[in-house]
Structure formats: structure tokens, C-alpha cells
Amino acid sequence: MSPDLIHIGFGNHLAASHVIAIAPPNAAPIRRLMQEHKAKGMAIDMTSGRRTKAVMFMDDGHIILAAITPETVAARAAGKTAAEPSGRSR
DSSP: OOOOEEEEEEEEEEEEGGGEEEEEEHHHHHHHHHHHHHTTTTTEEEEEOOOEEEEEEEETSSSSEESSSSHHHHHHHHHHOOTTSSSOOO
């Protein structure tokens, strides 16, 4: 049995069954959590050097930073096709 993977851009995938929440990084509490997790080594940056648009909270305490919007990640997790940040489909 293979895990359902979510493509989060730039060749990066993660297991959908381990994602607890998806949030935009705009709010101060989310930014604070990002800094704390980075300091602890619990943040995984999958942005490929681009601006963070989504923060995914995992069931093991890690956070994943992605350069695609939370709406796009949620649509992909639901099995729908969604556009890349540049507007092109993959």
C-alpha cells in the first residue's frame, strides 16, 4: 500500500495522510511558529528559494514550507487538478 502523495511544486511531494493543517504564512502566530521550528530544525523548506505561500503542519511536529498557495495544496490533496503558481497546469 503506497501513500497518497501531494505534489507541492518543483518536484517535491509529501504524504497526504501525515498533513494535519495547511495555512498561509501571513499571520504573526504562523510566522512565529515558522521561526521557532527553523531554530529547532523542525522546518523543511521545499520552496526552492521562492517565497513561502503555504505552511503545512505534519503529524510528527514538523512543518513544511511550500511556494504554492494553501488552496492549491488543498485542491491537490482532494484529488482535483489545480494550477501552478505561474498559472500553468502540470
